[in-house]
Amino acid sequence: MIQVHELTKHYSDLRRGQIVALGGIGFRAKPGQIFGLLGPNGAGKTTALRVLSTILKPTSGTATIDGFDVLTQSAQVRSRIGFMSANTAVYDRMTGWETVEYFGRLHGIPRDELHGRMEALFARLKMNDTRDILGAKMSTGMKQKVSVARAVIHDPPVLIFDEATAGLDVLVARALLMTVAELREQGKCIIFSTHIMREAEKLCDRIAILHRGRILAEGTLEEIRDRHHERDLEELFFQLISHYDEEAVDSGQWAVGSGQ
Amino acid sequence: MTFANVKLIVAREIRDQMRDRRTLFVIVVLPILLYPLLGMSLFQVSQFLREQSVRVLVVGSDDSVESLPLFGIDGQFDERLFLDAKRAKLLEVEFAPSSRPKDFDPRKYARNQLQSGKCDVAIFFPADFAERLQKFPESVQFRETDSAVAQQREPSPRRIEKPARTGQPEKPAVESGAAAQPPPIPNPEIIYTTANEKSQIAFRRLSEVMQRWTEIIGENALREAGLPVVALRPFTTEQADLAGGTGLRGAAGWAKILPVMLLLWALTGAFYPAIDLCAGEKERGTLETLLSSPAERSEIVVGKLLTIMLFSILTAVLNLLSVAFTGWIVLSKLGSFGPPPPLALLWISLALLPVAALFSAVCLALAAFARSSKEGQYYLMPVLLITMPLVVLPMSPGAQLNLGYSLIPISGIVLLLKTLLEGNYLPALQYAPVVVGVTVVACLVAIRWAIDQFNSESVLFSGSERLDLKLWLKRLYRDRTPTPTVPAAVCCAVVILMLQFFVGLSVDPQKTIAGFTKAVLVPQLAVILTPVLLMTLFLASKPRETLLLKLPHWSALPVAFLAALAMHPVMTVVQRSVMELYPADPHLGRELGWLLEIIRKGDLWLLLLLVGLTPAVCEELAARGFVLSGLRRLGYKWRAIVLSAVFFGLMHLILQQSVNAFIVGLVLGYIAVQSGSIFPCMVFHFTHNSLVILSGRITPELCERRPKLYWILAPLETGGVEYRWEFIVFCGIVAALALAAFGRLSYVKTPEERLREAIARGKAKNPEAKDISVSVASMIE
Secondary structure (H helix, E strand, O other): OEEEEEEEEEEEEOOOEEEEEEEEEEEEEOOOEEEEEEOOOOOOHHHHHHHHOOOOOOOEEEEEEOOEEOOOOHHHHHHOEEEEEOOOOOOOOOEHHHHHHHHHHHOOOOHHHHHHHHHHHHHHOOOHHHOOOEHHHOOHHHHHHHHHHHHHOOOOOEEEEEOOOOOOOHHHHHHHHHHHHHHHHOOOEEEEEEOOHHHHHHHOOEEEEEEOOEEEEEEEHHHHHHHHOOOOHHHHHHHHHHHHHHHHHHOOOOOOOOOO | OOHHHHHHHHHHHHHHHHOOHHHHHHHHHHHHHHHHHHHHHHHHHHHHHHHOOEEEEEEEOOHHHHHOOOEOOOOOEOHHHOOOHHHHHHEEEEEOOOOOOOOOOHHHHHHHHHHOOOOOEEEEEOOOHHHHHHOHHHHHHHHHHHHHHHHHOOOOHHHHHHHHHHOOOOOOOOOOOHHHOOOOOOOOEEEOOOOOHHHHHHHHHHHHHHHHHHHHHHHHHHHHOOOOHHHOOOOOOOOOOOOOOOOHHHHHHHHHHHHHHHHHHHHHHHHHHHHHHHHHHHHHOHHHHHHOOOOOHHHHHHHHHHHHHHHHHHHHHHHHHHHHHHHHHHHHHHOOOOOOOOOHHHHHHHHHHHHHHHHHHHHHHHHHHOOOHHHHHHOHHHHHHHHHHHHHHHHOOOOOOOHHHHOOOOHHHHHHHHHHHOOOHHHHHHHHHHHHHHHHHHHHHHHHHHHHHHHOHHHHOOOOOOOOHHHHHHHHHHOOEOOOOHHHHHHHHHHHHHHHHHHHHHOOOOOOHHHHHHHHHHHHHHHHHHHHHHHHHHHEOOHHHHOOOOOOOOOHHHHHHHHHHHHHHHHHHHHHHHHHHOOOOHHHHHHOHHHHHHHHHOOHHHHHHHHHHHHHHHHHHHHHHHHHHHHHHHOOHHHHHHHHHHHHHHHOOOHHHHHHHHHHHHHHHHHHHHHOOOHHHHHHHHHHHHHHHHHHOOOHHHHHHOHHHHHOEEEOOOOOEEEOHHHHHHHHHHHHHHHHHHHOOOOOOOHHHHHHHHHHHHHOOOOOHHHHHHHHHHHHO
16 A cells, blocks of 8 residues: 655755755555654654655655555555544634635545545534634644544545644543554554654554664564564563664764765 | 636635735735825825925125015015915015124025024125115116117117106216116025025925016006017917826826836735735644645646735725826826726726736745745835836836837736826737737746745745855855755856946946957856856856766757857847837936947957857856856756856846846857857857957948959848848857757756656656656666
8 A cells, every 4th residue: 555665755954964855765554554754853754754654755756555656656655545644734714614614625526525534524523512613722632633623534445644643631642542543443554753662552453663874673563572582562672773773873973964 | 736726725715815914904805905194194294385485584794684575564474465365374574683683694594594494594685785776667667768878879768768757867868878777686695595495485485476577567667668568588389288078197196106006016915915825824724734735836826826816806996996096086186086997997807907907926926935824914115116117117208018018028018008097099909919019928927936936845834954165165155056046056147147247337447459358258257267266166066067078979069050140140130129128327428438439440369259158258258157057956948048048148247138148048058058068159159259250341442352252142221231031030040050950969867857858758648758767767866
């Protein structure tokens, strides 16, 4: 469903020069699976997911979603994904109902069918209280529900969640994680990026640990634990990252991600 | 692009804007309230200013001034001196105190009083003024008598009669001749200050009174001398205003007001929604949501553009209606100013659409740059500074709608509207297609620019980095790319143009061959070549590739030479048309006359070196080397060529030359891209410039000596020669063939151009698109 091969993305930064945000990552994710992208801040998670959702163009390499290339067939890709991140806000001057309806219409769903879907979705996500409230007056939890509804209204086969629980309180975050798990049960292929180990442990079928634009480990949680002889994910994560940084310093290649 | 998505985006954006109180206030409430309030204020203020009286201090060497017939018994100006007696009250007369110290200086006193604000204007009557004024009628008689004496040397009955009437002692005619002529009346002096507006008003009022008094004295003197008063004013000029009573006088006024209002409000109405729809959306984080939706970037841009256009139109219409209504009410009270012409609404409606589209696209593209609404607000002033001259200059009294003005975006529309509102339909209809065409092209370019902004990651996701000049320069050098980036190319062009402007202002060449040499070499070497070489070394890691210092295909050099030869006759036609469109300023022609003289008569080899070779090297390295190489990283070959040609045109500073240079720049850009080398461009440029010098030396006399020249040249009635049209057509075909030959050369695409092509193919659902994207992306690396 999602295939990423040698994907790179470079930025130019005033202080750090040419930044290698992604240094040739590759992975695959299948339907009915949650693929976790685990990494510290600045690891390249958001960049990777923005490339997958066609917001950014890759510098090199390929990524396909449902067989469509993110660079050359971006329109087809966008119609097959639902993208949501901590940064994706809802419109201040639109109600929850209007926001979801707007994106549903952009996805080409006929009005009658769309309204049927919206009724069901609003009921399922228990968000009928957001129907007539303007975005500017919604609570964070309400906004998050509207964002989820907006992302899934067109029933996409692929869902991309970029640090979707960042800044949420425990209750709202838990509700969101449950929704994501439900979506997996419906056969969606989900990419879920986070820097919270517990979320990854609870939710993800496969994970990739990303650091300085490189994937340091990839597989199921069990596979990674066995490979690195460490049961505690947080400890494992810390070891991998420290080891990578030490090697980079030793070899004088403190290049990836730092641009130095 | 699907219209359904555009419609959805437009509907959402309109709803969004209509729920924004600030937008509603600026678009609806402000125009409804602003102009009536402004009109009322204007009315009140003007009334206040007009009706305010001013203080006039009257000073003289003695108290006799108070008895002047200028003043009535109440000590104020005589009401008969005013056309409207009520206006007498607008001048309050005060006399200098009668008790005066010994060293009293009336002039100094008046100045002090004026400077201390105790009066608004002062009038000083010199000593003997009153006495001599009294004797003035007598002096008129004497003068009249003088002439009579000179002619007849006989007594005149009038001469005897008049002195008796004025109570003067009777004098014999001979005795009262030239020797006894009374001295002239000393001139009174009005003291005022232009540093104070009220003093200026007082000066004007007092001057009118004095003028009228002088006339009355003159009339009386003539009357008393028995001369007809009509001699003072032999005739008056009658006025016949064809527009009087037809409402056309108001039309001329409206023709000045409405186009300016229309454009400025269309711009303002577009600017604020554009900031909110782009920068505001970035700020609120909703842009990322929209970009990941199925809507294409072009659909998003067009949707936002239509929304901005709608608000631009609404703002302009509401403001115009409000200003027209208020203006009509207020101005009709102040003077004879009728309502706007009946067809004004139609013309304005027709003009509003392209104007709004153009401004909306420009504002949208600019707003995409802004990271926040606050930053976006800062862009308003530069936009206004660029737009204002284009709007206001065509309103200058001498500006008439012609082809030249029609070709200038915005100015053309302003003049077309002005012409239509004045009721001059024939010239308006004549140039309307040109104005509409230019505006549509400008709109399309601006829309394209806006779409490009939305496709640029650096524009959409630029972070708010703190500016550190040292770091920035360090980074420029450290991260320099093989060929310069687009901003580096633009920066180079701007630096060269600015240096050219300032050097041009500061250097005033001596009108000699040495001065000419300096005037050519300094700009070419110091202003063009030096910045280009420095920037190449500093900003590009592959200088040879940047400046196209590569040997071309062997055929490129002779073909470039041939193309330049063949282009020359064609360019003379272009040059002539340009001169007809934009006639050269005669003053400038006289100023540059010495230059033409040097070109015609100076040393040929030196001229070929200065005018031929030097620009061929320096300008080519700049325009086709650094700038074009940088612009090609846009990924569009033709866009880069056109932009580099625009830069090349602007480098030539004089408008008439710039148009010509732009066309040559297009050809040179094409040659540079197709051959991949700067050398054919240098050959073309050298040949082209050399032909300009050589053709300046071909005179009818030379043709007489070498009659074969008449095969290609024809004598002009005005003297001089021009190419025969058959030869021009032939050369045009040869030039086209030469350029076609360049088209057959193996053109090397930049990685960006290949990427654009791959994306275009991907969109066309080419099954190989994925492979192409991999290879292209790798190539960029």
